[in-house]
Amino acid sequence: MTTNKISAEHLTYKRNRHLILDDLNLNVQQGHFIGLLGANGAGKTTLMRLLNGVATNFTGTIQIGASESIVDRKQLSSFSESLKGVNANRTLHQIATDYAIMYLDFSEKAFENFTNKYELDCHQKLSALSKGNRKKFATALTLSRQTQLYLLDEPFEGIDSMTRKRLISNMIAWKPAAATVMISDHHVNDVVNILDEIVVLKDKHVVAHRNTEQLREETGMSVEAYYESFYEGSATDD
Amino acid sequence: MTNTWTMTKVLIRQRIQTVINTVIVTIVATIITAILMYFGGSARFSIELFYYAFQPYLIIGGLYLFIRLAIRQEHTWVDNYYRSVPITNLKLYMANLFSTICNFVIYCLVQSLIFAILEVTTHGIHWPETSIWMDVAEVVTILGLTCLFIWTFVSLVHLLSVTIMAFLPETQIRLAQWAIYLVVIITASYLFNQLWQLFLMPFSRYNIAAIFGVFLVIFALISSLNVYLLDKWVETK
Amino acid sequence: MEFDDKVPIYLQIKQYLYQAIITGRLKSGAQLPAVRQLAAELTVNVNTVQRALSELIQEGVLVTRRGRGNFVTDDIKVLIELKNRVIATELGTLYRQLADLNLSAEEMKDAFAQYVDEQEAHHDHQ
Structure with a gap:
């Protein structure tokens, strides 16, 4: 019985005749902060789309808990890109109200808590927000659901380092023990302290999946140096 | 899991503003036109002026809304905002289509009410003969079915083109788009030609039940194809 | 607090707590903040803090009182x-x-x- 796992096996994904993920394998235990690292275009967002279920044309298997079904995976995961396509003329409050109707596990109280901590004004229209505030809002919405897997795609893009620290420490205080939070980022140092594990994507594969503390203990390398070692000389590879 | 009715309600609410705006614009346009007509000296100032000014806007507004709703409906298939919701594609499909219908019906009802008020104030209350009502009901039914048919047909075209384009290299997408449009235009004009034939038939000659039956079969066919495409092939942008 | 990313974080948290105890910022017998709160303050993972605390408990520097949390030992x-x-x-x-x-x-x-x-x-x- 391996019900508290998230796994992708022999996952291959193509779009526009372009191979994006090729026979990718990933197996994570639930309950951790996981850093999904990789250069731009390495397939981080695609992997999240596949896990969440908005991308469907893959071969292989994807499982969250015991479920492979797409609807179940949408129920079991909360994706920060789910805001894509919303009418930007609506206020943050209106958008959250609709989320509360569309997602049965959405907690308006949790959302209010996040927006207070993130200093967002819910009477503002989405279109009036800066890029950083938009990211914060997407994170608030994503984390306000009560589910197993949270997928945050570059949540700290456009956010200054002071605020970033606050958001991270807020996330640590918030995270339920059983929940898994997957954060994609291409600046490792943004998030490295809170990560239990890192998954490095490169050349359409998972090239490394390690526990961060073990990594430091065994190699004496910083996580960033370890991550960058995969990209050394890659400029001449192509 | 989110259920169909919940989703329908959200979709109706999100699009109702478009309906309200359309109604407001038709009313404002009517008033402006009536005033212009009055100052143009073409008429005496009376309710009748509004009655005549309103009619074209009612139709134009309806057409505009019809297209707007179709666009909103199509966005739903390819936006994470809707496709991320834990609901089966069949339910999402029904909710989406049903909310489009509801919003359009709301528009029609509101405008009919306004029209009825103008009619009564200009011409007084007079009930037409009962035989007319049957014809009116038939026309409304056929118009309704046509709308429904067009919406599902537009979805089919859109979903098919999204499916096809996901398989083409990015450089060929533009070319494919034009090819798809061409095919669509040809098919659509053929279909509408057929529909017009139907309309131009004298009332006595066609059998509303038969049309209804044929329509239902076509509708079910296109819809199941749409849901299949959503299930297997159509991803978000 | 700034961490050196080359050294396991839990070791650095241990050092940090040792220092706090030796300098008296954490007095003998004093209660530590809850794990989650400590993690949020240090902006590190809860599991990492948990590991550091477990080792300190094993060393006898901290003692756990059931249902009340972790305390600095009062064993001089x-x-x-x-x-x-x-x-x-x-x-x-x-x-x-x-x-x-x-x-x-x-x-x-x-x-x-x-x-x-x-x-x-x-x-x-x-």
Whole structure:
């Protein structure tokens, strides 16, 4: 019985005749902060789309808990890109109200808590927000659901380092023990302290999946140096 | 899991503003036109002026809304905002289509009410003969079915083109788009030609039940194809 | 607090708590914040903090009281031992580095004594 796992096996994904993920394998235990690292275009967002279920044309298997079904995976995961396509003329409050109707596990109280901590004004229209505030809002919405897997795609893009620290420490205080939070980022140092594990994507594969503390203990390398070692000389590879 | 009715309600609410705006614009346009007509000296100032000014806007507004709703409906298939919701594609499909219908019906009802008020104030209350009502009901039914048919047909075209384009290299997408449009235009004009034939038939000659039956079969066919495409092939942008 | 990313974070948290206890910022018998709160303050993962605390509990520096949380031990013997251990670790590093410079035992003692005097004098001037 391996019900508290998230796994992708022999996952291959193509779009526009372009191979994006090729026979990718990933197996994570639930309950951790996981850093999904990789250069731009390495397939981080695609992997999240596949896990969440908005991308469907893959071969292989994807499982969250015991479920492979797409609807179940949408129920079991909360994706920060789910805001894509919303009418930007609506206020943050209106958008959250609709989320509360569309997602049965959405907690308006949790959302209010996040927006207070993130200093967002819910009477503002989405279109009036800066890029950083938009990211914060997407994170608030994503984390306000009560589910197993949270997928945050570059949540700290456009956010200054002071605020970033606050958001991270807020996330640590918030995270339920059983929940898994997957954060994609291409600046490792943004998030490295809170990560239990890192998954490095490169050349359409998972090239490394390690526990961060073990990594430091065994190699004496910083996580960033370890991550960058995969990209050394890659400029001449192509 | 989110259920169909919940989703329908959200979709109706999100699009109702478009309906309200359309109604407001038709009313404002009517008033402006009536005033212009009055100052143009073409008429005496009376309710009748509004009655005549309103009619074209009612139709134009309806057409505009019809297209707007179709666009909103199509966005739903390819936006994470809707496709991320834990609901089966069949339910999402029904909710989406049903909310489009509801919003359009709301528009029609509101405008009919306004029209009825103008009619009564200009011409007084007079009930037409009962035989007319049957014809009116038939026309409304056929118009309704046509709308429904067009919406599902537009979805089919859109979903098919999204499916096809996901398989083409990015450089060929533009070319494919034009090819798809061409095919669509040809098919659509053929279909509408057929529909017009139907309309131009004298009332006595066609059998509303038969049309209804044929329509239902076509509708079910296109819809199941749409849901299949959503299930297997159509991803978000 | 800034962490060195090359060293396991849980070790750095242990060091940080040792220092807090030795300097008296965390007094003997004092209660520690909840794990989650500590993690949020240090912006590190809960599991990492948990691991650091477990080791401190094993060492006897912290004691767990069921349902009430973690406390600094009030066993003076353990605290003195802890202080000695930390001092020994620091001196060990210094000793190895000076030995690498081929200093004799006498030279080391003299150099260190002289350095301490200079530092004191420097502080007095300020």
